[in-house]
Amino acid sequence: MKLLQAGPSPFVRKVLVTLHETGQIDQVEQVQVAASPVAPDPALIAANPVGKIPALVRPDGPTLYDSRVICRFLDARAEGGLYPESRVWDTLVLEATADGIMDAAVLIVYEERFRAREMVSMDWIEGQWGKAARALDALETRWMSHLAGRMDMGHIAVACALGYLDFRHDARKWRIGRPALAAWFEAFAERDSMKATDPTS
Template sequence: MHLLGSPASPFVRKARVVMAEAGIDDIPFVEVTASPLGGDDGLNAANPLGKIPALSREDGPTLYDSRVVTRFLDARYNAGLYPATRLWETLTLEATADGIMDAAVAITYEKRHRPEEMWFAPWLDGQWSKIARSLDAIERQWMSHLTGPLDMGQIAVGCALAYLDFRHGDRDWRADHPALAAWFATFADRPSMVATAP
């Protein structure tokens, strides 16, 4: 197996954090370039959508979409990151974090692939509104889950917040989310997060 991805992708980071937390060291990481304008031929051959992460396997088709890859890794290596006793909460929190990442990556792509005079401010603001609403919801409803035993929801939130700092540091997400900021200050120091920082 090989994990195809970019170190800068928050979705790839989710898979890499899972690997670090589960002690998985037998899956090589292969850097590829993903782009909404085309991307790497090798990646496109592995995943027709051209998205990362993608997990190539010798005994089956390539797996893709970060949630598919992380569920597969969790099941194969018995990592316990999708606990049955709180599965739906974990999946919902992961989906919320993935939505934050989707919106943040969309803003990044808009600014990277279009000339500044073509940036559509209402669309950019709309993407940030999704992020802000999601952060509000996590601060309001999910702090007790975040402080429980480690699971995939926590990993996804940690990767989402780290990506906001990495690509959108000019927007102060911490100002209105003090509890989440305090949680992230500790979570970001986990060895798995430090080892996978872009």
């Protein structure tokens, strides 16, 4: 299998952490592609018509894309138990919440990097950050009991989202007012899978 990836994408990191946690990292070739929203790599478009990463090219089936689809496939393939039936809906909602943070954080980067400076909308940027901030507040107030339990895909997704905020939006100081979430992340970030995929290393 080949994983098409680009730069420090938190969605790619989520897949890589999943590969590490399920013991499959050595079974996937990592292939760097260009994932610009305005000029995506032809190789990426051939695998995923939407032109977004990550995309998992399989020798025995169609390419999989969207990190949630890929992670669900990899977990099923390894029987990793990252989507436990006993709490699968909570796990999926938590993963979606984390992905929402990633989406908003990436869109802020795109707005600042790919739009002409005179066209950058600070209102739009703050609107995106508002989505992330509300999701962070929800994690702090509603989801800490879940995060304190056995690791599932929700944990991985949240950790990758928070790691991306540190990497790209450190000035936003997401830890302020969220001490429980900050303490949880500090501990989770010590996992070997997180260290091996740290974009700053």
